[in-house]
Amino acid sequence: MSESRLFQPWSHKSLRLRNRVVMAPMTRRMAADDGVPTPAIAAYYRRRAEGGVGLIISEGTCIDSVHAWDTLTVPRFETPEQLAGWSRVAGAVQAAGGAFAPQLWHTGPLGADPIGPSAIDMPGRKDRLAARRVRAMLAPYFPQLWAAPPGAAAPARDMGCDAVEIHGAHGYLLDSFLSPRHNLRTDDYGGSPEKRRRFCLEVVQAVRAAVGPEFPIIYRFSQWRVDDFEMIKFAAPDELTAWVQALRRAGVDILHASARDVMAPAFPDVDGTKTLAGWTRELSGLPVIAVGKVSATLTMDQAYGEQPDHVSDPAPALALIDSGQADLLAVGRALIANPDWAQIVGRGDWRALRPFHKNMLKELL
Numbered sequence: 376m377s378e379s380r381l382f383q384p385w386s387h388k389s390l391r392l393r394n395r396v397v398m399a400p401m402t403r404r405m406a407a408d409d410g411v412p413t414p415a416i417a418a419y420y421r422r423r424a425e426g427g428v429g430l431i432i433s434e435g436t437c438i439d440s441v442h443a444w445d446t447l448t449v450p451r452f453e454t455p456e457q458l459a460g461w462s463r464v465a466g467a468v469q470a471a472g473g474a475f476a477p478q479l480w481h482t483g484p485l486g487a488d489p490i491g492p493s494a495i496d497m498p499g500r501k502d503r504l505a506a507r508r509v510r511a512m513l514a515p516y517f518p519q520l521w522a523a524p525p526g527a528a529a530p531a532r533d534m535g536c537d538a539v540e541i542h543g544a545h546g547y548l549l550d551s552f553l554s555p556r557h558n559l560r561t562d563d564y565g566g567s568p569e570k571r572r573r574f575c576l577e578v579v580q581a582v583r584a585a586v587g588p589e590f591p592i593i594y595r596f597s598q599w600r601v602d603d604f605e606m607i608k609f610a611a612p613d614e615l616t617a618w619v620q621a622l623r624r625a626g627v628d629i630l631h632a633s634a635r636d637v638m639a640p641a642f643p644d645v646d647g648t649k650t651l652a653g654w655t656r657e658l659s660g661l662p663v664i665a666v667g668k669v670s671a672t673l674t675m676d677q678a679y680g681e682q683p684d685h686v687s688d689p690a691p692a693l694a695l696i697d698s699g700q701a702d703l704l705a706v707g708r709a710l711i712a713n714p715d716w717a718q719i720v721g722r723g724d725w726r727a728l729r730p731f732h733k734n735m736l737k738e739l740l
């Protein structure tokens with residue numbers, strides 16, 4: 376058995392985990408058109424909990440049926456039927472010994488009816504959204520957006536979820552507010568780094584007010600965007616400091632630092648080894664989830680090409696937990712390919728892992 380701290384229990388506020396393995400949020404587009412998570416979705420998450428995962432973060436689940444979604448087969452988190460479906464998912468995961476957090480998602484400029492901080496074309500977009508022009512969010516729409524995240528977070532707490540994750544990463548609504556290329560506003564929500572952060576922080580404050588002081592809030596942010604994989608959003612540690620400390624003051628408990636490669640140095644000119652998770656932990660003082668390319672050789676954007684992936688030794692990622700650069704380790708594609716990833720790696724048998732292949736996304740197994 377591995378002696379890594381990855382396999383030891385962890386707790387924070389009301390969150391109690393049997394180990395520090397997290398399932399990364401991964402959109403599967405397998406819900407019914409009414410946005411209700413099906414029994415097959417519950418079985419898929421239960422299977423990963425049975426395989427030993429400590430905390431399962433759901434695929435992004437959309438928080439309103441007005442603008443938050445991109446396709447109808449993405450599950451939503453709004454109507455009584457959708458909430459009942461998620462309650463069954465949470466119950467199935469918890470019955471298998473895991474903890475469960477839904478990832479609350481607003482796709483914003485990448486949605487079916489794209490809205491964002493400013494009216495812009497989608498730079499860098501090559502798919503069906505390339506021709507769409509994002510509509511700027513007008514003042515009357517702000518109250519609906521402030522209401523949607525807490526409107527989903529409170530039911531998540533009430534149905535017994537162990538935490539919620541706010542999806543603030545990868546170029547979707549919240550992330551777009553941070554980007555000077557996508558946020559051209561000249562009102563209180565744009566024009567300076569502080570004003571660009573404001574909308575995200577107001578959302579966090581609204582969620583905190585809705586769930587009370589003890590319920591854990593995870594916030595996911597990233598350097599990269601789905602439409603610009605090489606993007607560096609935080610160019611230097613002081614930019615990251617301002618951001619993560621503001622999130623902490625707004626009421627976030629755990630930061631989920633989404634990186635292309637969990638081991639890559641975030642600011643190589645300043646420090647040749649410290650990762651995005653390591654910097655985030657040091658600068659925020661908050662617990663951090665590290666993620667990106669664990670036990671895989673291809674980064675996420677390469678995984679959809681023709682090049683086959685290979686399994687790699689997860690030992691360096693485990694060392695991040697053991698050295699204190701990160702508290703929890705999220706695993707994405709490797710957990711689609713290997714529901715038992717935690718047990719296999721826990722017994723030191725990583726060579727028995729199966730490599731991820733994009734065809735695995737066609738089925739929900």
Ligand SMILES: Cc1cc2nc3c(=O)[nH]c(=O)nc-3n(C[C@H](O)[C@H](O)[C@H](O)COP(=O)(O)O)c2cc1C
Nearest residue numbers: 399400401402434435666667668669675706707708
């Ligand atoms: C099929 C797929 C769907 C994803 N969907 C989401 C999502 O809904 N929300 C999110 O924050 N990240 C999403 N991601 C990113 C993953 O959470 C993770 O950060 C990324 O896959 C890197 O981890 P890995 O190398 O272990 O796969 C997705 C990734 C994949 C492969």
